[in-house]
Amino acid sequence: MLPAAALLLLGLNAGLILLGVPMPLIADRLPELHAPLLVFGFVGTLISLERAVALRAGWAYLAPALLAAGMILALTPLPLIVGQATVTVGLVMHLAQYRAIWRRQPMTATAVQGLGAVSGAAAGLAWCGGIPPAFLVSMLSCFLVLTIVGERLELARVAAPGLAAERALFALSLALAAATLLGLVMPSIAVPVAGALLLAIVVWLLRHDIVRATVRQHGLPRYVAICLFTGYAWLVVAGVGWLLGGSRTDGPLFDATTHAVFLGFVITMIMAHAPLILPAVLRVRIPYHPALYAPMALLQLGLLLRVVGGDAWGSLPALQIGGATSAVAMLLFAVTAAAAGLRGRKARATRGAARVAP
Numbered sequence: 481m482l483p484a485a486a487l488l489l490l491g492l493n494a495g496l497i498l499l500g501v502p503m504p505l506i507a508d509r510l511p512e513l514h515a516p517l518l519v520f521g522f523v524g525t526l527i528s529l530e531r532a533v534a535l536r537a538g539w540a541y542l543a544p545a546l547l548a549a550g551m552i553l554a555l556t557p558l559p560l561i562v563g564q565a566t567v568t569v570g571l572v573m574h575l576a577q578y579r580a581i582w583r584r585q586p587m588t589a590t591a592v593q594g595l596g597a598v599s600g601a602a603a604g605l606a607w608c609g610g611i612p613p614a615f616l617v618s619m620l621s622c623f624l625v626l627t628i629v630g631e632r633l634e635l636a637r638v639a640a641p642g643l644a645a646e647r648a649l650f651a652l653s654l655a656l657a658a659a660t661l662l663g664l665v666m667p668s669i670a671v672p673v674a675g676a677l678l679l680a681i682v683v684w685l686l687r688h689d690i691v692r693a694t695v696r697q698h699g700l701p702r703y704v705a706i707c708l709f710t711g712y713a714w715l716v717v718a719g720v721g722w723l724l725g726g727s728r729t730d731g732p733l734f735d736a737t738t739h740a741v742f743l744g745f746v747i748t749m750i751m752a753h754a755p756l757i758l759p760a761v762l763r764v765r766i767p768y769h770p771a772l773y774a775p776m777a778l779l780q781l782g783l784l785l786r787v788v789g790g791d792a793w794g795s796l797p798a799l800q801i802g803g804a805t806s807a808v809a810m811l812l813f814a815v816t817a818a819a820a821g822l823r824g825r826k827a828r829a830t831r832g833a834a835r836v837a838p
């Protein structure tokens with residue numbers, strides 16, 4: 481978890497350098513590593529760590545260890561390929577984690593997440609082959625989107641959708657993985673197709689996720705539901721952008737669609753699921769507290785400012801302030817979750833002491 485947190489800080493630092501914000505840490509390779517640091521180094525390490533904990537097998541920890549170590553190596557003066565190759569072996573190990581999970585649980589949820597891992601490993605191989613991350617955005621998106629969609633199914637947060645619906649989701653996921661792979665050679669056709677598939681997956685989620693019921697509850701279920709609706713809305717923005725805007729590797733539409741997926745969907749989903757998943761990974765309970773809404777709302781505000789004011793209106797200050805606001809929101813979330821964990825621990829200790837008192 482600690483290397484993942486350090487890689488998050490470095491990745492955010494790199495993103496802000498790309499936006500022209502004066503930053504404390506400037507290194508030659510840092511800006512070009514922004515996407516790999518965040519996608520492989522931060523989110524990839526977290527996801528594969530969670531899978532390793534679930535598998536309870538020593539070898540499974542190789543995946544998060546190699547992903548984090550590879551990104552650290554990529555930052556050193558060693559040839560970049562050393563870090564890239566280590567990360568790619570980590571991504572292949574992550575795929576092996578799903579093979580082991582499939583043996584225990586041959587379910588659609590596992591297959592969907594496995595397809596995400598295939599996209600991640602393919603993106604790692606392409607990166608090793610010298611293809612810059614900007615050309616791999618749809619593949620990187622597929623890696624994280626399918627992992628999260630599969631996890632929604634696995635967490636049984638999707639009301640038993642039935643065999644036909646599960647098959648439909650698997651077919652959509654397979655088509656998305658294939659389209660993003662095809663994007664390497666025929667991006668002008670593959671990216672709009674991937675956009676349409678992304679929209680179809682959102683429709684599937686809105687129809688089958690129990691989020692429409694839980695949003696009417698209170699406390700944690702409502703918080704998670706609001707995060708989910710928000711994340712799905714950003715996925716629609718990305719889907720429409722890819723469908724109508726086609727393949728791009730720079731410019732405002734590229735920035736907007738890329739961060740609609742990674743900040744709007746992926747990071748919002750991490751904020752939603754952290755109170756459910758972190759207890760298993762860190763053995764620390766994160767009790768719900770309304771303060772969790774503050775970083776989540778700040779993230780959305782920053783992203784809206786960036787997409788509407790920066791990308792659509794062309795205002796550089798809006799782009800920079802929006803980007804910095806999203807970065808602050810992510811750090812605020814870490815502090816809020818840690819404070820909620822400490823409060824919960826203190827409350828349990830107080831209750832325990834009251835129970836033993838005469």
Ligand code: HEM
Nearest residue numbers: 495496498499515518519613614730731735742803806807
């Ligand atoms: C919150 C702070 C962030 C800032 C300030 C930021 C900034 C940027 C900038 C300026 C670009 C280049 C855009 C262009 O060329 O038009 C970029 C690209 C990208 N970002 Fe971010 N980003 C942030 C967060 C994230 C997160 C959390 C992720 C993933 C989890 C991410 C993934 C990517 C990817 C995949 C690309 C495309 C590849 C590349 O151009 O290197 N970003 N980001």
